[in-house]
Amino acid sequence: MTGREIGNRDRHAEILLSWYDVQGRTLPWRYKKGDNQANPYHVWLSEMMLQQTTVKAVIPYFKKFLELWPTVGMLAEASLDDVLTQWAGLGYYARARNLHKCAIAVVKDYGGIFPASEAELLKLPGIGPYTSAAIAAIAFGQRAVVVDGNVERVVSRIFRVELPLPDSRPALRGYAAELTPPNRSGDYAQAMMDLGAVVCTSRSPSCLLCPVSCHCQALASGVVAELPRRKKKAAKPRRSGACFFVLSSDGHILLGKRPDKGLLAKMAEVPGTEWAEGTRSIAELEEDAPFQASWVLLEKPVLHVFTHFHLTLQVFAVSLNRKKDEIIIGQSSGNGKLYWVQQDRLAGQPLPSVMQKVVVAGQEHAGMSG
DNA sequence: TATCCGTGGTC
DNA sequence: TGACCAAGGAT
Numbered sequence: 001m002t003g004r005e006i007g008n009r010d011r012h013a014e015i016l017l018s019w020y021d022v023q024g025r026t027l028p029w030r031y032k033k034g035d036n037q038a039n040p041y042h043v044w045l046s047e048m049m050l051q052q053t054t055v056k057a058v059i060p061y062f063k064k065f066l067e068l069w070p071t072v073g074m075l076a077e078a079s080l081d082d083v084l085t086q087w088a089g090l091g092y093y094a095r096a097r098n099l100h101k102c103a104i105a106v107v108k109d110y111g112g113i114f115p116a117s118e119a120e121l122l123k124l125p126g127i128g129p130y131t132s133a134a135i136a137a138i139a140f141g142q143r144a145v146v147v148d149g150n151v152e153r154v155v156s157r158i159f160r161v162e163l164p165l166p167d168s169r170p171a172l173r174g175y176a177a178e179l180t181p182p183n184r185s186g187d188y189a190q191a192m193m194d195l196g197a198v199v200c201t202s203r204s205p206s207c208l209l210c211p212v213s214c215h216c217q218a219l220a221s222g223v224v225a226e227l228p229r230r231k232k233k234a235a236k237p238r239r240s241g242a243c244f245f246v247l248s249s250d251g252h253i254l255l256g257k258r259p260d261k262g263l264l265a266k267m268a269e270v271p272g273t274e275w276a277e278g279t280r281s282i283a284e285l286e287e288d289a290p291f292q293a294s295w296v297l298l299e300k301p302v303l304h305v306f307t308h309f310h311l312t313l314q315v316f317a318v319s320l321n322r323k324k325d326e327i328i329i330g331q332s333s334g335n336g337k338l339y340w341v342q343q344d345r346l347a348g349q350p351l352p353s354v355m356q357k358v359v360v361a362g363q364e365h366a367g368m369s370g
Numbered sequence: 371t372a373t374c375c376g377t378g379g380t381c
Numbered sequence: 382t383g384a385c386c387a388a389g390g391a392t
Contacts (some may be wrong), residue, residue, distance in 0.1 A: 261383085
């Protein structure tokens, strides 16, 4: 290590904080000029939503949650079903279940006041190493080493780390710790993440606009775009199944509730078959309908990509008279009873995006067939 | 340690 | 179209 590089490390935080003071983004969960400190509830809520999720996707959800539940105490008193409903579309629904669980724990164990230490925060549901460090630094001004995907990318470039992720994680964390200053820890953390989000991006980084480009070993070596390296991921398998869209003459749709654990746990669904690898015949799929009816197979299946598999969902549809037919009704995959929901009240249901697609497909079909 | 867990955008 | 990626955590 040369003397110049050591000197650069000392200057790194200083330069980055100056850049942040001018270039830092205005985001709904950041304290505004004139406020002393961010609101811990706002910081926590935003960090939970931002896990593996883009700022753009989070902003409308963050605002909606604050309007509905302005304090952690009010969120704790909400029903899990309401929280899931409002979270619907944002993905990774375990976050919403942990959000609710955590709010209850903060009220019960800490009198509704978030603990300020990284170690205490880490004990709470849904709060891991990244989120505990981020809250401690941003909400409580404590020195904490905040390492997210942005920081990993920035640091791997500054130090030209050739070892691929995730093997490089311990080394990247060590470098991040070296760079983290004792003061303005929260601003520094957000500055690093802003830098990663706006300048030191994964694709086509803007090195000409980078305030710390003179410290960047990857830039000096001409390998910025190649870092960080990552181990190749396995190809996603394909699964398929069917959904059964039932529309009543008085405008109700039949829904079920998913199991308490696993994929899309506790969310609402259009009842259907299991999602298995391989392709079953249409006739075979129809045998799994919740009841006998004149099912019509929609022309186009619903396609959806989950984290670890591709899904092709055949959609069967039927219209019937809810009162006259007094069905019949089978069970959802969650082993619960199916229930009717008015079409204009679907926003009150915790329907994940894949099921929103199914509903839209079914409604389009119903509209076309009169 | 490896796998599971959503979604939308980009190239 | 498909692969990759984004403010990770739980098991």
